[in-house]
Structure formats: C-alpha cells, structure tokens
Amino acid sequence: MKTKFFALAAGLMTATALATAPAKADVKIGLLGGISGPIAAMAPAMIDAAQLAVQQVNEQGGIGANEKLVGVVGDSACNPQNGTDAATKAVNIEGVVGTVGPHCSGAVLAAAGSVTIPAGITLITPSGTSPEISNLEDKGTVFRTVPSDDYQGRALARTMKEQGYGKVAVAYLNNDYGTGLAGAFKAEYVDELGGEITQFAAHEEGKASYRSNLAELAKGGADTLVIFDYGDGTGLTILRQALENGFFEKFVGGDGMKSDAVINELGAENLASFVASSPVGEKSESLDMFNEAFKGVGGDPDAIFVSNSYDAAFLLALAVEKAGGKKEGVAAAMVEVSNGEGESILPGEWKKAKELIAAGTAIDYKGAAGDHNFDEKGDVPGTYALWEVGSDGYEVVTEMK
Amino acid sequence: MEFLGLVNYALFMAIFIGIYALLALGLNIQWGFAGLFNAGIAGFFAVGAYTSAIISTPPADGRFGGFDLHFVLGWIGAMLAAALVAWPIGKICLRFRSDYLAIASIGIAEIIRLVIKSEPVLTNGARGISNIPRPAGDIGYMESQVAYLIIVLAVLIAAYVLVERQFNAPWGRMMRAIRDNEDAAKAMGKDVEFRRLEAFIFGAALMGLGGALFAHFNRAITPEAIDPMVATFLVWIMLILGGSGNNRGAILGAAVVWIIWSVSEIATDRLPHEYAVQAKYIRLFLIGLMLQLVLRFRPEGLLPEPLRGDQRTAKTGADQN
Numbered sequence: 001m002k003t004k005f006f007a008l009a010a011g012l013m014t015a016t017a018l019a020t021a022p023a024k025a026d027v028k029i030g031l032l033g034g035i036s037g038p039i040a041a042m043a044p045a046m047i048d049a050a051q052l053a054v055q056q057v058n059e060q061g062g063i064g065a066n067e068k069l070v071g072v073v074g075d076s077a078c079n080p081q082n083g084t085d086a087a088t089k090a091v092n093i094e095g096v097v098g099t100v101g102p103h104c105s106g107a108v109l110a111a112a113g114s115v116t117i118p119a120g121i122t123l124i125t126p127s128g129t130s131p132e133i134s135n136l137e138d139k140g141t142v143f144r145t146v147p148s149d150d151y152q153g154r155a156l157a158r159t160m161k162e163q164g165y166g167k168v169a170v171a172y173l174n175n176d177y178g179t180g181l182a183g184a185f186k187a188e189y190v191d192e193l194g195g196e197i198t199q200f201a202a203h204e205e206g207k208a209s210y211r212s213n214l215a216e217l218a219k220g221g222a223d224t225l226v227i228f229d230y231g232d233g234t235g236l237t238i239l240r241q242a243l244e245n246g247f248f249e250k251f252v253g254g255d256g257m258k259s260d261a262v263i264n265e266l267g268a269e270n271l272a273s274f275v276a277s278s279p280v281g282e283k284s285e286s287l288d289m290f291n292e293a294f295k296g297v298g299g300d301p302d303a304i305f306v307s308n309s310y311d312a313a314f315l316l317a318l319a320v321e322k323a324g325g326k327k328e329g330v331a332a333a334m335v336e337v338s339n340g341e342g343e344s345i346l347p348g349e350w351k352k353a354k355e356l357i358a359a360g361t362a363i364d365y366k367g368a369a370g371d372h373n374f375d376e377k378g379d380v381p382g383t384y385a386l387w388e389v390g391s392d393g394y395e396v397v398t399e400m401k
Numbered sequence: 402m403e404f405l406g407l408v409n410y411a412l413f414m415a416i417f418i419g420i421y422a423l424l425a426l427g428l429n430i431q432w433g434f435a436g437l438f439n440a441g442i443a444g445f446f447a448v449g450a451y452t453s454a455i456i457s458t459p460p461a462d463g464r465f466g467g468f469d470l471h472f473v474l475g476w477i478g479a480m481l482a483a484a485l486v487a488w489p490i491g492k493i494c495l496r497f498r499s500d501y502l503a504i505a506s507i508g509i510a511e512i513i514r515l516v517i518k519s520e521p522v523l524t525n526g527a528r529g530i531s532n533i534p535r536p537a538g539d540i541g542y543m544e545s546q547v548a549y550l551i552i553v554l555a556v557l558i559a560a561y562v563l564v565e566r567q568f569n570a571p572w573g574r575m576m577r578a579i580r581d582n583e584d585a586a587k588a589m590g591k592d593v594e595f596r597r598l599e600a601f602i603f604g605a606a607l608m609g610l611g612g613a614l615f616a617h618f619n620r621a622i623t624p625e626a627i628d629p630m631v632a633t634f635l636v637w638i639m640l641i642l643g644g645s646g647n648n649r650g651a652i653l654g655a656a657v658v659w660i661i662w663s664v665s666e667i668a669t670d671r672l673p674h675e676y677a678v679q680a681k682y683i684r685l686f687l688i689g690l691m692l693q694l695v696l697r698f699r700p701e702g703l704l705p706e707p708l709r710g711d712q713r714t715a716k717t718g719a720d721q722n
Binding site for chain 2: 075
C-alpha cells in the first residue's frame with residue numbers, strides 16, 4: 001500500500017514535469033481565486049472575467065511577438081494554506097510573470113508574504129480590500145483594482161458630516177469587509193471630525209432575528225443607523241427589522257448595502273430615508289464596453305467584482321507587454337500604464353494599446369471599475385458617490401470626497 | 402529555470418509538510434497515545450500562531466503588544482500559550498467519552514476562532530496580523546526557503562525524538578494502557594484524569610508550535626487560516642492515513658496527504674481549459690476517496706502502531722525497567 005501511494009505521488013510528479021515543458025513560448029499569468037471555499041459562488045464569474053481579458057489579448061495580436069497569453073487557474077480556496085500553495089505552483093511550476101488574485105485578503109497577505117514578494121512576481125488582486133495589504137513591505141509589487149475599505153469608510157464619514165448627520169449608531173458584519181469599513185468610518189467620524197457614535201457593534205451573519213441587536217444599538221439616542229453589511233444578506237434583515245420596529249429614522253449603508261434586493265424586498269416607498277455609498281464610474285463608457293464584451297461570452301456583468309477582475313487581468317497584460325514579457329519589469333510597468341497620463345485605453349482596446357506601446361507612447365488604462373491610477377502603495381482611490389432610492393432605482397445624491 | 406522552479410516548489414512543499422507533521426505529531430500524542438478525540442486542532446493552531454505573532458511583531462497601534470522580541474521567544478510563547486489554553490479545556494472536557502469530547506472540542510475551536518475574529522484589541526480582529534518577521538527572510542527567494550526548511554526540520558526532528566522517547570518510555574506504555582483499558586489502569590493505581598490531561602496539553606503545545614511556524618512562514622496570520630477544513634480535518638486525515646499511534650506514521654501521513662493535495666492540482670490542470678474551475682474540486686474528492694480506501698483496506702494506517710511484543714524485541718536495555 002505504501003509503495004502504491006509513493007508510486008501514485010511519483011507518477012503525478014512525473015506527469016507534471018513532462019507536461020510543464022511548453023511547446024511554444026507562451027506568456028503565462030496566474031489567475032488565483034477562491035474556487036472552493038467560502039466565496040465559491042463568486043469566484044467562477046471573476047475567473048471568467050479575467051479569462052475574457054486574456055481572450056481579447058490573444059484575439060488582437062497576442063503579447064509581445066505574437067506570443068499567446070495564457071491564464072493559469074489556481075485554487076486559493078480563500079485561505080492562506082491553499083493561497084500560498086496555489087501561488088507557489090503558479091510561480092514555480094507554471095512560471096507566471098504575474099498573478100491576478102488571490103481573491104480574499106488573508107490569502108493575498110500570505111501569498112504575497114511567502115511567495116510573490118520574495119520571488120519578485122507582481123501580484124494584483126481584484127477583491128482583497130483589507131487595509132493591511134497597503135502596509136505590506138512589498139517593494140512595489142502588490143497592487144489592487146479595488147479600493148481599500150479604509151478609503152470608503154473615511155469618505156463616507158466626511159460626506160455624512162457634510163450632509164448634517166448627528167449622532168449615529170454603527171452595526172457591522174463581523175468579517176474583514178465589515179470590520180474594515182466600520183473601523184475606518186469610526187476613525188474619521190469620531191477622531192477627525194468630532195462626530196458622535198453612540199453604539200458600535202459587530203454582528204454575526206445568518207441569524208433570523210436581529211431585534212435584540214437593534215434594541216441595544218438604539219440605546220443612546222442616535223436617530224441614524226449606519227450598516228456595513230450586504231444588502232442581499234444579513235444587512236437586508238437588519239434594515240427590515242429596524243424599519244418594522246421603528247428603531248431608527250435614517251439609515252446609511254456601505255457599498256454592500258446598495259443592492260437591488262433591498263428595493264425589491266422592502267419597496268422604494270419605505271426607503272425614503274435610506275442612502276448608501278457606492279463606487280461611481282458605474283455609467284462610464286469603459287463599463288459599457290466591458291458589459292457588452294462580457295455578455296458576449298455568456299457572463300453576467302452585474303456579478304460582484306467581475307469588472308475589477310477584468311481590469312486586473314487587462315492591466316497585468318498591459319504591464320507585461322510594456323515590460324517586454326520580463327517578470328522583473330512588470331511592477332514598474334504597471335504604474336506606467338495607468339497613472340493618469342497618456343493616451344486613454346478602454347477595456348478591450350488591446351490592439352491600440354499594443355501599437356502605442358510599440359511606438360513608445362505613454363498610455364493610460366481607464367478600466368471598467370474605475371480609472372485605476374495607482375498610488376505609491378499600489379492602491380487605487382475609489383470614486384464614490386452617495387446614492388438614494390428614487391422612483392427608478394438608485395440615484396446619486398452627491399459625490400463623496 | 403524550469404528546474405529551479407521545481408526545486409522551489411519542492412522546498413515549499415517540504416516546509417508545509419514539516420508544519421503539518423508537527424500538527425499530526427501533536428494529534429498523535431492525544432489520539433494515538435491517549436485516545437482523546439480532539440477535533441479542535443484549529444483552535445490550538447490559532448492560539449500558537451497569534452501568540453507568536455504578537456510577541457515577535459514590532460509595536461502596533463490599536464492592538465495589544467507587538468513586543469518585537471526574537472522569534473524563538475515567540476515560538477516558546479506559542480507553545481506555552483497553547484498549553485495554557487488547553488489546561489482548563491482539558492480539565493473540563495476530558496471527562497467526556499471520545500465522541501462527546503469531539504463535539505466539545507469542535508465547539509471550543511469555533512469559540513477560539515470567533516474570539517480571535519471579534520477582539521481587535523488582542524488580535525487585530527478580522528484583518529489579522531501582518532508583517533510578522535520571518536527568520537532568514539531577507540535573503541533571496543530560494544535561499545530563504547532553504548533556511549526556513551532547515552529551521553522547520555530541526556524543530557520537527559527535535560519534536561519527533563522527544564515524542565518518540567516518551568512513546569517508548571514507561572509514560573508511553575502507561576498512556577496506551579489508559580487508552581486501551583481505563584479501569585485496569587486505574588486499578589494499577591494510575592491517576593487517569595491527570596495523565597489524560599497531560600497528554601492533551603503536550604499535544605496542544607505541539608499544535609501551537611505548528612501554528613507559530615506557519616504564521617512566520619507566511620509573515621501574516623488572519624482568521625481565514627483557522628478554517629477547520631485545512632487546519633483540523635486535513636490533519637486528522639494525515640494521522641489516520643499515516644497510522645495513529647506511530648510517530649513516523651504521522652509524519653509520513655502528513656507528507657503523503659499534502660503531496661497528493663498539492664500535486665493533484667497540477668495534474669487536474671492538464672484537463673481541458675473549459676474545466677479549469679470544475680477540476681479544482683477533484684482534489685477534494687481525491688482526499689475523501691483516499692480516506693475511504695484507507696479506512697476500508699488498511700484501517701491501521703500506512704505504518705501501524707508497533708505492537709508491544711515488537712517493541713520488546715526491537716528495543717533492548719536502555720529504556721526498559
């Protein structure tokens with residue numbers, strides 16, 4: 001039995017060694033996602049969106065001198081153990097020049113810390129929102145196409161202060177998304193702006209009733225409830241029960257709350273006092289182009305983080321092209337292809353970008369999920385607006401700064 | 402390039418196997434020696450990882466500590482903390498029979514996970530702790546992996562030698578006697594409760610050490626790492642497959658399971674492109690299938706527990722009497 005297992009393991013190894021000798025000099029990028037595990041429902045669409053970018057590159061002349069771009073899919077399972085394992089395989093076995101993902105913040109931190117930073121490989125995550133990623137000592141190799149939770153929380157606090165909100169209570173989902181947003185909001189609202197938060201409480205997801213949580217939150221006399229949760233999940237339950245029982249008068253949500261499920265379930269007429277912050281750029285030309293293309297390959301453009309995933313893969317391809325296919329230059333090139341200066345490139349315009357890069361002209365990618373002008377930490381500033389519920393879905397109240 | 406990549410990958414796997422082997426050794430003390438069904442490995446793993454992170458990271462705002470001490474102190478602290486957490490748990494829960502203990506320990510691991518997630522002052526909450534120093538982490542990629550592997554191997558060998566010694570010592574025989582016939586052991590004047598608590602704490606300390614090695618290798622620890630699938634059940638599979646009650650079996654099980662777990666993904670990647678996403682689930686299936694086959698055809702594991710007769714004839718002198 002023992003020998004059989006060894007034989008099996010050795011067989012797998014040999015198969016791998018044989019199969020990894022590439023027939024042609026393809027350029028590979030890793031697409032690492034939480035395929036199994038807690039975000040298994042979201043990951044396939046995100047991977048498909050990234051594959052769309054790869055497909056467009058290959059249809060429009062490929063990378064470098066007619067080489068093919070290949071997206072190698074790896075399963076990071078939303079945890080550090082599998083995240084580092086998938087990243088190690090992508091970097092060492094497949095020889096990728098950069099990775100899109102992992103998706104979850106914990107996997108990003110571990111994969112960056114133990115694999116991509118030491119190996120000098122560029123990592124760009126479409127959905128890791130933890131502020132800890134900004135603080136990595138990454139030698140400029142870690143990027144993301146989604147703003148840090150820190151940014152949105154602070155912008156929301158400033159906007160609320162301007163809009164004249166007074167005492168508020170904060171309810172947040174106890175995961176990295178909710179905690180990150182709530183922490184940043186609190187830091188800005190209380191410490192910087194001198195606002196008052198009467199209650200600040202985390203809740204676990206998936207309970208049938210949050211009335212006791214709400215009763216606790218209502219103590220202290222705040223008239224506004226700020227909810228950092230998902231509008232198609234626990235956040236909806238909380239909002240409904242708060243409305244039913246009249247615990248609060250006004251409600252404010254983060255981007256997770258700006259879900260159509262809220263309007264469909266509760267009715268627009270009941271949501272007059274509800275506002276939510278969310279990224280704008282939702283109506284940009286770039287997004288239309290992406291939506292069109294993604295529908296063309298059978299994808300759902302409204303799925304969460306798909307535009308970020310697409311942008312991450314397209315940006316990585318642009319950076320690889322600019323760096324001439326060498327992994328060493330990719331990180332520096334990433335900043336150059338999206339710094340707000342140069343000829344605009346929209347999603348899918350690979351041919352144009354390739355010609356401009358060949359001619360040595362500066363280019364600036366304007367992505368489906370935002371302009372993605374990276375700062376020195378590899379973060380993107382979000383462009384957020386505050387939205388209210390109108391007769392026709394969500395409408396912008398004001399831009400958030 | 403291609404060859405160096407394979408070496409790097411092998412080094413990475415060896416480090417992970419070393420870390421998992423420590424967890425499996427810890428579980429072997431609890432289940433293999435003393436028959437304690439601990440299904441809360443993830444909890445002790447997490448206590449160790451976070452303790453070492455807090456001890457060895459530089460001071461940080463908004464959470465406890467960051468004491469900036471040497472990593473060795475962090476690892477010792479991790480063992481002590483895991484042992485300290487195990488003590489009251491064992492004191493209360495070890496009165497349960499095996500399956501009830503399993504239920505209680507799953508619950509305890511979940512409590513530890515939720516406390517870690519919900520106490521930002523202690524653990525930085527859901528964001529986790531990052532920028533944990535990695536011993537010899539500032540040299541090149543391959544060099545730092547080699548250096549870390551040497552450290553992990555040194556720790557593993559030390560742990561193995563000590564645990565193996567205990568196994569062959571009178572203490573090990575007593576533990577097996579308690580496991581196999583509690584009443585008889587009691588009649589011989591053994592303090593069963595105290596001895597079981599001892600095994601539970603020793604095992605937990607090794608699990609804590611495994612957690613600390615893991616956190617320093619990744620330079621970060623987040624609550625996502627305390628996933629029961631990869632931190633508890635995978636370790637159980639390793640021990641059962643390798644052979645519970647046999648320390649070499651525990652290490653072999655860790656190696657076999659992790660190699661299959663990791664390498665099978667490369668094999669499934671050879672499937673056509675359209676199945677790239679679906680293919681990832683094959684390895685979950687493979688691990689389950691493997692456990693089924695082992696339980697069906699070789700329930701004692703790849704390297705079964707040495708019988709006492711063998712022990713007597715193989716070992717002469719030194720540790721008898």
